[in-house]
Amino acid sequence: MLRYSAVSCMSKHPEIENANWTYDGWDGKYPAPPGAAIIYICRQHSRLTDGELKHNATCSFLPDDAWETSFRGKDIRCRDEIAYPECRLTDMGKEYMGTVNMTENGSPCLRWDSPELTSSFREVGEGFQENMFYDEHFLNQNPSMHENFCRNPTLNMGPWCFIDKGGLKWEMCSIPLCDELRGPECKLTQKGAEYVGSRSMTISGSPCKSWSSTKNWNEGRLFEMWKQAFPDSITADHNYCRNPDGKMGGPWCSVLDGESSEETWGYCDVHFCTMEEKETTCEMEGRCQSKPVECKLTKDGDEYVGIMNEVANVEIRPMKCQSWLSQATNKQVPMPSLEKFPDSAIDSSHNYCRNPNRNPDGPWCYAETSNGNGWQYCEVPFCFQAYERSAVNGDPAVGYPECLQTEMGKEYVGTVRKTETGKSCLKWSSMTSFFEFFRNTLGFDQMIGFDGHFRYGTPALHENFCRNPTLKERPWCFVKSSGEWEFCNISLCLNYPNKTECKWTKEGEEYAGTRNVTLTGNQCLSWSASNFYNDLWPRFPEDVRKTHHNFCRNPLGREVPFCLVAHEEFEDCDIPFCTFHYLH
Numbered sequence: 001m002l003r004y005s006a007v008s009c010m011s012k013h014p015e016i017e018n019a020n021w022t023y024d025g026w027d028g029k030y031p032a033p034p035g036a037a038i039i040y041i042c043r044q045h046s047r048l049t050d051g052e053l054k055h056n057a058t059c060s061f062l063p064d065d066a067w068e069t070s071f072r073g074k075d076i077r078c079r080d081e082i083a084y085p086e087c088r089l090t091d092m093g094k095e096y097m098g099t100v101n102m103t104e105n106g107s108p109c110l111r112w113d114s115p116e117l118t119s120s121f122r123e124v125g126e127g128f129q130e131n132m133f134y135d136e137h138f139l140n141q142n143p144s145m146h147e148n149f150c151r152n153p154t155l156n157m158g159p160w161c162f163i164d165k166g167g168l169k170w171e172m173c174s175i176p177l178c179d180e181l182r183g184p185e186c187k188l189t190q191k192g193a194e195y196v197g198s199r200s201m202t203i204s205g206s207p208c209k210s211w212s213s214t215k216n217w218n219e220g221r222l223f224e225m226w227k228q229a230f231p232d233s234i235t236a237d238h239n240y241c242r243n244p245d246g247k248m249g250g251p252w253c254s255v256l257d258g259e260s261s262e263e264t265w266g267y268c269d270v271h272f273c274t275m276e277e278k279e280t281t282c283e284m285e286g287r288c289q290s291k292p293v294e295c296k297l298t299k300d301g302d303e304y305v306g307i308m309n310e311v312a313n314v315e316i317r318p319m320k321c322q323s324w325l326s327q328a329t330n331k332q333v334p335m336p337s338l339e340k341f342p343d344s345a346i347d348s349s350h351n352y353c354r355n356p357n358r359n360p361d362g363p364w365c366y367a368e369t370s371n372g373n374g375w376q377y378c379e380v381p382f383c384f385q386a387y388e389r390s391a392v393n394g395d396p397a398v399g400y401p402e403c404l405q406t407e408m409g410k411e412y413v414g415t416v417r418k419t420e421t422g423k424s425c426l427k428w429s430s431m432t433s434f435f436e437f438f439r440n441t442l443g444f445d446q447m448i449g450f451d452g453h454f455r456y457g458t459p460a461l462h463e464n465f466c467r468n469p470t471l472k473e474r475p476w477c478f479v480k481s482s483g484e485w486e487f488c489n490i491s492l493c494l495n496y497p498n499k500t501e502c503k504w505t506k507e508g509e510e511y512a513g514t515r516n517v518t519l520t521g522n523q524c525l526s527w528s529a530s531n532f533y534n535d536l537w538p539r540f541p542e543d544v545r546k547t548h549h550n551f552c553r554n555p556l557g558r559e560v561p562f563c564l565v566a567h568e569e570f571e572d573c574d575i576p577f578c579t580f581h582y583l584h
Contacts, residue, residue, distance in 0.1 A: 008033055009059040013067050016040045016048070016055065017077035024056075032059045038067075042078035049077055085188060087178035093159045094152045095196045095231035096175055097139070097188055101148045101161070103171035109150060109161035112143035117162055124168045127154025129228065136229060139193035141246035150175060155228050186273035190345050192250035193243040195270055196231050200239045200253070202266030203326040203348050208253035210239040214263065241268035248338040249325045250347060267325040269348040295383035297577050298506050299559075301362045302355045304380055305342050309351045311367045311376035319376065321351040321365035333366070333375050353378035383580045384413065384505045388463070391415040400500050400578070403493035409468050409475040411512035411541030412490065413504050416466045416475075419486035425466060425477035428459035438483035443470035445538060453538040455509040457557055466490060471543055502578035508561040509554045511575055512541040516550045516563065518571035524550040524563035531568065 008031030015021075019040040026036035036059040042048060048055065050071065057069040085097040101109045110117065122128050128137060135141045137153035150159035150173035159173045183196035200208040211234050227234055229244040241251035249267045257264045294306040310318040325348050327335045336356035338346055343354075353363040359377075367376045381389075387397070392415055396402050402414040417425045435450040444453060451457050453469035466475040466488035475488045493500070501513040516524040527533045527540075528548045536555040537545050544553075552561040552573035562570045 009036070009067060011067070013038045013057050013059075014069055016071075018042065019048075019078050034059050034061045049075065083180070084178050084184060085194070088158070088175050089178055089181055089183050089196055090232055091177075092152060092155070092157065092233075093175055094139070094155075094228075095183070095194050096151065096159045097194045098149065098175065100150045100159075100173055100175060102173070103150075103161060103163060104174040105171055107163040107165055107171055109148040109173075110164060111148045112138070112146050112151065112153075112162075114162075116168060118143075120168060121162075124162065125154065125170055127156055127228070132229075139229075139231060140189055140191040140243075141193075141229075142191075145189070153228075184273055185270070187250055187270050187347065188273055190250065191243055191246055191248060192270055192347075193229070193246060194231055195242065195251045197240065197270065199241045199251070199268050199270060201241075201268065202253065202255055203269045203323050204266055206255035206258070206266055208239040208241060208255060208268075209263070210237050211242070211254070212236050212238070214254050241270060249328055252328075264329055267328055267348060271347045271349050272345060293383065293386075293580055294380070295386035295580065296362065296380045297383055299362065300355055300358050300360055301380055302358050303342055304354065304363050306352065306380065308353045308363075308378055308380060309365065310378070311353075311365060312379040319367040321353060321378075322368055323348050323351045324354070324366070325350070327366045330366070335366075353380060382506060383577075387580060388415055388465075392417075400493055401504055403491050404474070405493055405496065405499050405512050406542055407492070408471070408473060408542065409490060410471075410543075411510050412467065412475050413510045414465065414490065416488050416490055417464050417477075418488070419466075419477060419479060420489035421486060423479045423486060425464040425488075426479065426481065427464040428454065428462050428467065428469075428478070431478050431481065431483075432459065434481055434483060442483065442485065443472060448535070448538060452536075455539055456505075456507070457539070469538055500578065501575075503561065503575045504578050507554050507557055507559060508575050509539060509557065510541055511553065511561050513551065513575070515552045515573055515575060517573070518552075518563060518565060519574045520571060522565045522571055524552065524573075525565060526550045527553070527564060529567070530564050 010031045012030070013032070019042050021038050021040045024037040024039055026032055038057040040055045040057075041053070048071075052071075055069065055071045055076070057067045060066045060068050086100075087098065088096050103109065118134055121134055128134070135143055138146060138151070148161065150161050152159045157172070159175045160170055161173060162168060162170050183198075185197040185199065187195045202208065211230075230242055232238075239253065241253050243251045247267075251268045251270045252265055253268060254263055254265050256262070292306045294308060296304045309321040311321065312318055324335060324341075324346065327333070340356035341354055343350065351365065353365045355363045361377050363378045363380050364375055365378060367374045387401075391397065391402070396415055401412075402416070405411050419425065432450050435444070438444075439446065439450070444450070451459060454462060454467070464477065466477050468475045472487075475490055476485050477488060478485050499513040501515065503511045518524065526548050527544050527550065533540075533544055533555070537543070539555040539557075540553055550563065552563045552575060554561040559572075561573045561575050563573060565571045
C-alpha cells in the first residue's frame with residue numbers, strides 16, 4: 001500500500017464567476033495546508049448554474065498540489081437571477097412594478113400622467129375599455145405613481161409604454177420572467193393592487209369568496225368592467241385577495257357575514273414587503289433601528305406614531321388593540337379615513353394607538369372585546385413627562401432642559417432633585433398645607449395662592465424638582481416641611497445668554513425665547529400694557545415686571561404661547577416643539 005505524505009497546495013484555488021467565498025480551516029495565505037477548504041456562495045443567495053446553492057474546494061492530501069472541488073467543469077457560475085419587482089411573474093406582466101423605462105427598441109418611455117396621454121390614450125393605445133376612466137386601468141388607480149416605467153394597464157401581451165416617435169405611439173418593453181414565479185406574500189405599495197399572492201382569508205379569518213361568484217349585481221358588473229384592473233387573470237375559482245378598485249387599505253375580498261349571512265367584504269392580512277425585509281435584517285444582522293418616541297406632544301396626540309398597542313383602564317388586564325384594517329366595515333364605530341393617519345404607510349399588522357379623528361382625549365384603538373366593536377383610549381404620556389421618567393431613572397439629557405437659560409432660572413424644566421449641599425428635595429405639593437407659615441418670608445406674593453406661583457398652576461406636576469416659583473436668584477427647593485429650603489446647583493446652558501427657541505411642554509409656559517410676532521404676523525405689544533400681568537407674574541419665566549418685554553408667553557395656561565396685540569386682545573404664537581431625541 002502506497003502512502004503519500006501530505007503536502008501543501010501552492011497553486012491558487014479555483015474561482016467561480018460572481019461568487020463570494022470564505023476560507024475554512026486556514027487564513028487564505030499560500031501555501032494552503034492539506035484539508036484547507038473554500039466555500040462558494042452566490043451573492044443575494046441566488047443559485048449556481050447547476051442548481052446548487054453552494055460549492056466547495058478542498059486542498060488535496062495527495063502529493064499533486066491539487067484542489068478537489070464539488071463541481072465539475074469550468075462553466076459553473078452564479079446565475080444572474082432577477083427578483084421581483086424587476087421581472088414579470090406572469091406572461092402578461094400586469095403585476096410588474098419594476099423600473100425599466102425604455103422599450104425593446106430603445107425608445108424612452110413617456111410619463112403615464114403626461115397631458116397628451118390623458119387626452120388621447122384611446123386613439124393611440126390598444127385595449128383601453130370604453131366604460132372605464134383612464135386612471136382606473138392602472139394598478140392603484142394612480143398613473144402618476146407609475147412615472148414612465150413600463151406597465152400593462154390594458155390586456156396586452158406584456159408591459160409596454162407610450163413613446164414620442166414622430167408622434168404619439170406605443171411599444172412593447174422587454175421585461176424578463178422571474179426565476180421564481182411565485183408571487184411574494186406581501187405588498188409593495190399602500191393600496192397593494194400589484195399583490196398576486198395566494199392569501200384567501202380576511203384579517204378576521206373569514207374565507208374569501210371567488211371573485212366571479214359575488215351575488216351583488218353592481219359589484220358583479222364592476223368586476224366585469226374592471227377585470228383588467230386585476231394584476232392576474234380571474235378564473236372561476238379565483239378567490240385570492242386583490243384590490244381592483246383601489247381601496248386605501250390594500251388587498252381585500254368579499255365574504256359572508258357570520259351573523260346575517262349577507263355578503264360583505266374585509267381587508268386581508270397582507271404586510272409591506274419592506275417591513276418584512278427590515279424585520280429579517282434586524283434579526284439576522286442585529287441592525288435593528290431604534291424604536292419611535294413613545295409619547296405625544298399635544299393633548300390630542302394626533303401626531304403620535306409610536307408602537308403602543310394596548311389600552312389601559314380595564315378592570316382585569318390591559319387589552320390588545322385590533323388591526324385598524326380589520327375594522328374597515330365596523331358600523332358601530334366607523335373607522336376614520338386612512339388618509340387622516342399620521343403614518344406614511346399602513347398594512348394589516350398596524351394595530352397601534354392613533355388619533356386620526358382628533359379626539360380631544362387622545363390616541364385610541366379598537367380593543368379586543370367579545371363583540372369586536374369596543375374601543376378604548378390609550379395612556380400615551382406627554383413627551384416631557386416621558387423625559388422626566390427617563391431622567392429620574394438615570395438617563396438625564398446633556399444640555400437643555402437640564403440647564404438654565406437665565407441666571408434666575410424661572411424657566412427651568414429639568415429634573416435635578418438635590419440641593420447644592422446634597423439634600424433631597426421635598427415634593428412641592430407636600431408644602432401646600434404649610435404655605436401660610438412661610439408665605440411672608442420666602443418671597444411669595446401675598447395676593448396669590450401657593451398654586452398660582454407655579455407653571456400650569458399645579459405644584460404636583462413639578463414633582464420634587466428644583467424650581468424657582470418666586471424671584472430668588474436661582475432655582476431652589478424645600479428640604480423640610482418647616483419651610484427650610486436650599487439653592488440647587490444647576491449650570492447655565494452652553495449657549496447662554498441665547499435662548500432656546502422652542503417649547504418643551506404642550507402649553508409652552510416655560511418658553512423663554514424672543515419670538516414677538518403672532519401666527520398672523522402681528523407685532524406683539526409689551527406685557528406692561530396688559531391689566532393682568534401684575535397678578536400672573538409668577539407664571540412668566542422671568543421677572544416680567546422689570547423687563548417689560550413683548551415676547552410670546554403663556555401665563556394663562558392656554559393651549560399655546562400668545563401675546564398682546566391690542567388692549568386686552570391676544571393672538572397665538574407659533575412656537576415649535578423642542579426635539580425629544582433623548583427619548584430615542
